[in-house]
Amino acid sequence: MILRLAIASLFARALTVGMTILAIALSVALFLGVEKIRTGAKASFADTISGTDLIVGARSGSVQLLLYSVFRIGNATNNVTWQSYQDIAARSEVDWIVPISLGDSHRQFRVMGTSVAFFEHYKYRQGRSLEVANGAILSDLFDTVIGADVAAVLGYEIGDPIIVAHGLASFAEHKDQPFRVSGILKKTGTPIDRTVIVSMEAIEAIHVDWQGGAQVQGQATPADELRQMELTPKAVTAALVGVKSPLQIFRLQRAINEYGQEPLLAILPGVALQELWGIVGIAETALLGVSFMVVVTALIGMMATIFSSLNERRREMAIFRAMGARPATILSMLVLEAVVMAALGALLGLGLLYLGLFIGQPILDREFGLWLAIDPPSLREGWVMLAVIAAGAIVSLVPAIRAYRLSVADGMVVKT
Numbered sequence: 212m213i214l215r216l217a218i219a220s221l222f223a224r225a226l227t228v229g230m231t232i233l234a235i236a237l238s239v240a241l242f243l244g245v246e247k248i249r250t251g252a253k254a255s256f257a258d259t260i261s262g263t264d265l266i267v268g269a270r271s272g273s274v275q276l277l278l279y280s281v282f283r284i285g286n287a288t289n290n291v292t293w294q295s296y297q298d299i300a301a302r303s304e305v306d307w308i309v310p311i312s313l314g315d316s317h318r319q320f321r322v323m324g325t326s327v328a329f330f331e332h333y334k335y336r337q338g339r340s341l342e343v344a345n346g347a348i349l350s351d352l353f354d355t356v357i358g359a360d361v362a363a364v365l366g367y368e369i370g371d372p373i374i375v376a377h378g379l380a381s382f383a384e385h386k387d388q389p390f391r392v393s394g395i396l397k398k399t400g401t402p403i404d405r406t407v408i409v410s411m412e413a414i415e416a417i418h419v420d421w422q423g424g425a426q427v428q429g430q431a432t433p434a435d436e437l438r439q440m441e442l443t444p445k446a447v448t449a450a451l452v453g454v455k456s457p458l459q460i461f462r463l464q465r466a467i468n469e470y471g472q473e474p475l476l477a478i479l480p481g482v483a484l485q486e487l488w489g490i491v492g493i494a495e496t497a498l499l500g501v502s503f504m505v506v507v508t509a510l511i512g513m514m515a516t517i518f519s520s521l522n523e524r525r526r527e528m529a530i531f532r533a534m535g536a537r538p539a540t541i542l543s544m545l546v547l548e549a550v551v552m553a554a555l556g557a558l559l560g561l562g563l564l565y566l567g568l569f570i571g572q573p574i575l576d577r578e579f580g581l582w583l584a585i586d587p588p589s590l591r592e593g594w595v596m597l598a599v600i601a602a603g604a605i606v607s608l609v610p611a612i613r614a615y616r617l618s619v620a621d622g623m624v625v626k627t
Contacts, residue, residue, distance in 0.1 A: 218551065224520065228552060231513050235556025238509035239599055240563040242502040243592055247564065249495055251583040253488060256282075259401045260451075260480055262334035264460050267291065267299060267467055268449040270474035274490065277483040280311060280449035283321045283402045286379070287313065290446035295473055299450065302466070304459040307332050310447040312414050316379045320361050322407045324414035324444075330356075332453060335401050345369055346394035349410050352438050354393035358404040362395045369395065373407065375417060385417040387431045400576050412442035452477070506599060510606050513552060517545060517610040545611035546604055553603025557596040561588060 260281050268276045269289035278284040300308045309332055312324030330341050330348055346369040349356060355373055367373070373390040377383040390409060398404060416437045420430045432440075454460050460479070467477035488495075568585050575583060 231516050232556045234509045236559035238506040239560025243564045245502045258336040263451045264454045265452040265477045267477045270476040273478040273483040274487050287448050293444050304454050304463040306455040307453045309451045311449045313448040315375050317407045324411045342397045343394045344397040353390050355390040356394040356408045358406045359398040360404040388417045411444045415442040514606040542611045546607050549603045549607030553600045557599045
């Protein structure tokens with residue numbers, strides 16, 4: 212009976228109630244959306260590299276090493292000599308090792324020198340391998356494989372020439388040794404999409420005639436001659452390492468960190484990511500706090516709506532009382548109305564969230580490399596919705612108690 216009265220009352224005020232439900236829905240969608248993006252960003256960062264046990268670089272900070280070696284953010288403080296790289300590769304614990312050389316660029320995209328083994332051992336999103344959408348992996352000294360975003364933004368196709376610039380923000384280009392696009396990778400949603408990949412030998416080849424950051428005047432070694440040269444790298448920026456047994460990870464890490472020939476640092480990608488989240492945790496908390504306040508504002512707006520309707524409904528309440536309705540019935544009806552509005556708002560907000568995910572998922576993946584999985588509502592989301600409904604019931608108690616105290620006589624009086 213009370214539920215039927217509450218629903219009829221809500222229908223009688225359809226416009227005001229609808230706006231209140233929409234405000235709650237938008238606030239719930241915002242709160243759940245922020246949480247979804249927060250967890251999705253963590254998962255995307257974690258899935259950028261998987262199957263790699265250690266990342267090795269010059270001694271600096273673990274977060275810094277992770278950022279420049281995996282996410283192409285920032286620069287290395289120093290390089291690792293080729294001799295040290297070989298010493299690490301020769302250790303019994305090492306199953307595989309892949310060198311990485313950074314420093315050059317192509318039209319604001321980072322150029323990475325590596326070996327063919329990179330395409331075999333680099334994994335992302337819980338073990339997925341890199342796949343070539345068109346063309347083939349490196350076969351010639353001056354071949355390059357480009358990420359999906361590089362191809363899309365610059366409009367490159369197989370066989371197009373690429374001229375690499377010396378450094379990240381330099382106008383000095385290696386025009387005498389252009390590369391050729393041999394392969395275009397499928398979209399991964401990782402920094403690989405924005406990377407130009409060449410061989411380690413190619414990095415050495417384009418710097419044969421360079422000294423001190425500039426090309427030696429009048430010196431230009433022909434490409435065919437470069438192909439015949441011994442192009443063993445002098446140093447690498449970092450290295451990705453896989454071990455034979457998980458039990459050997461910490462032993463190898465300690466050995467690298469205590470390496471006596473030069474200061475090196477070996478990090479576990481997962482641990483470094485946790486450090487990174489610890490740094491940005493304040494921003495996460497602030498964002499969640501803002502979203503929470505939006506939900507609170509919507510609930511206060513609902514309370515204000517109920518308050519503002521009381522004067523219009525004083526005669527209605529008085530009639531209910533005159534017909535035998537007890538004050539507790541009036542209170543229960545108003546609380547039930549608020550619960551229905553909060554429940555409808557929460558459900559609509561959840562629907563808006565999944566509609567937004569369905570529309571925005573490919574856009575976020577394409578533009579920002581952020582993959583948001585469309586999963587069934589989690590237990591956490593269920594608790595959030597229940598909390599919103601409970602909060603709606605609580606905030607409605609204030610106007611409901613006021614209505615509870617209205618007397619029949621007061622309700623029948625026409626105030627002018």
